[in-house]
Amino acid sequence: MSSEQNKAIVQRIYTEVNDAQQYQLLEQLCHPDVKVHDPIAGEQQGIEAFRGLFAFFRAAFGKQHTDLRQFVTEGDYVALLHTHHATHTGPFMGLAATHKDVVVPGVELFRLQGGKIAEFWRFDADLSLMMQLGAMPQPA
Amino acid sequence: MDTNKQNARRWFEEVFSSGNLELIPELIASEYVNHDPNVPEGVWAGLEGAQGLVSTYRSAFPDLKFTITHQIAEGDLVMTRWSATGTHQGPLGTLPATHKSATITGTNLKRFMDGKAVEEWANFDMMGLLQQLGAVPKQG
Numbered sequence: 001m002s003s004e005q006n007k008a009i010v011q012r013i014y015t016e017v018n019d020a021q022q023y024q025l026l027e028q029l030c031h032p033d034v035k036v037h038d039p040i041a042g043e044q045q046g047i048e049a050f051r052g053l054f055a056f057f058r059a060a061f062g063k064q065h066t067d068l069r070q071f072v073t074e075g076d077y078v079a080l081l082h083t084h085h086a087t088h089t090g091p092f093m094g095l096a097a098t099h100k101d102v103v104v105p106g107v108e109l110f111r112l113q114g115g116k117i118a119e120f121w122r123f124d125a126d127l128s129l130m131m132q133l134g135a136m137p138q139p140a
Numbered sequence: 141m142d143t144n145k146q147n148a149r150r151w152f153e154e155v156f157s158s159g160n161l162e163l164i165p166e167l168i169a170s171e172y173v174n175h176d177p178n179v180p181e182g183v184w185a186g187l188e189g190a191q192g193l194v195s196t197y198r199s200a201f202p203d204l205k206f207t208i209t210h211q212i213a214e215g216d217l218v219m220t221r222w223s224a225t226g227t228h229q230g231p232l233g234t235l236p237a238t239h240k241s242a243t244i245t246g247t248n249l250k251r252f253m254d255g256k257a258v259e260e261w262a263n264f265d266m267m268g269l270l271q272q273l274g275a276v277p278k279q280g
Contacts, residue, residue, distance in 0.1 A: 070217065107248070107249050109212070123265075127270070
């Protein structure tokens, strides 16, 4: 698979799976034993685990749009600088819906194998998100 | 080895981990901008900002050690994924030394010009760090 093809697959994860909630596409875009690394949830494996990660954020942020800002591709890897724009509409980590709009940047990494996502490392600014929601004090 | 990749690596290994701050002007351009979601924009700008960034974390974690796990490069961009370990022996912002050890991961995207970094997007598990230091409760 070329870098361009790999990039197109990663793009679909954000636009079609995350933003448009077409979770059934995960089976087409990912390896059945996809590894998912998350700073909060730890390391998990399988499409259901990946779906669970999207569901976790979707339950809290009913409105989401991801701005895909910069791709970096090399070999089997695709990295992406992106910004999530979301509205906090449901419970999130013990915090009831605040209906606040948040802007959360991240740099995430994907490893592809035979045109499917085999490994994913999530990296969003989780602390900044909690601060924007008022769950933690702003730094002095 | 690609110069940009090598310089991105030297930043973490020789400057951050070994404390060789004299190397900063070799690796960082005077017009350097660092987008770090944990501090206001502009705090880590220019050579002085880069020096301030390293000094801030090295004085809080004098034994700070970075291990690079992935580097993905395309054109003038290098994404570095890392793991860092340190013991909290000095103040970190308003948080006094806890003498606890912490290990976190992160992803940094750097844009280079003539071998020096001109722009950087930092993304690391600041929430996990504060949780491991006991400064914020574990959630989720």
